[in-house]
Amino acid sequence: MINDKDSQKIVDYIQNFARKQSLFVMAYGTGCGAIEIPATMTSRYDAERFGIRGAATPRQADVLLITGYLATKTLKRVIRVYEQMQEPKYVIGFGSCTINGGMYFDSYNTINALEQYIPVDVYINGCMPRPESVISGFVKLQELIQQGKADNGKKYRENLEWYRTNQKKIIKNWKMPDYNW
Amino acid sequence: MTELIKEQHLLDSLTSAFKIKGRVIRDRRVEVFADKKMVSGILLFAKKQLGFIHLAHMTCIDWIDENKFELIYTIWSPIEKIHLFVKTKIERENPEMENIDSIWDQANTYEREIREMFGIQFPGLIGEQDFALEDWDEMPPMRKDFDTKKYALETYYQRPGREDAKDVRETISERSGTKVPDFAKKYSREK
């Protein structure tokens, strides 16, 4: 059945449909934007009707939300979390700080563009984004998943060297385990 | 100024005991300016004799024009209900200050932070060299002569498009084909 091209399409469709309806978000807040997550999750905006809900550990999560400015110290932890996540994995950059540094663009301690260090699927702008825009970002991600365009885990694996050089430029004391995904 | 009696009394007892200058800022706020060597004595005296049992805060200011660091100890007396600021200035070259974490344990945290952010050494201070930063080997970042913008430009990738302060209203209105409303025009940077 798998050899047949058309049936593979159907399998992909069903697979992507299932994936996009259950996005488990890693419960890991950085920066000030994380304060919008409770508002998004609770009854008023109720993100769970889109299948968005929390996951306790990286290995159970699908989505890594980077909710704001990222200190170099936190970047180290974020990379570890991202590398522990199972594929398929998605990253949402949340707030202007992840896009171009936001109001911390001249800080000695925060990175200015997230996609230099880990691949990002969707950016949500705003400082900070309201729950509506957070949900619209998730809907955008769901579209990408349905179209089969969200395969950044693979991209990360293939371009690992480029990402590593960027990461090591900032994290001077690199003492991290290697994962053999 | 009948209300400031207890503040004046506190100031008098400190100035007569130590020959230091000071002033009453307002009710419940008193500051004294002390020599570097006298600080621990004043703090100990205030704690043991005057009832200032709580170290509320300890901070540092970089007076780069005077070539001095100023250290400020804020202590609080729950009986008198007065904040006492003990201020001292130390040289900016090879700055060193007495370690007071034997008087208050929590001073250890503040001193570690000041050591990391201003590079002031406290001999005998226990604790990791890193406090909030990790693997920092530049100049201590809170010093006035550390150029944080230059450092950020050199170290981190800068996304093109924010080199100058562009007016986003114009860009957005062009993109969406609408006009900037009149009330918003007076805030425009492009005059």
Ligand code: SF4
């Ligand atoms: S984008 Fe704004 S709200 Fe979000 S982390 Fe940056 S400063 Fe905070």
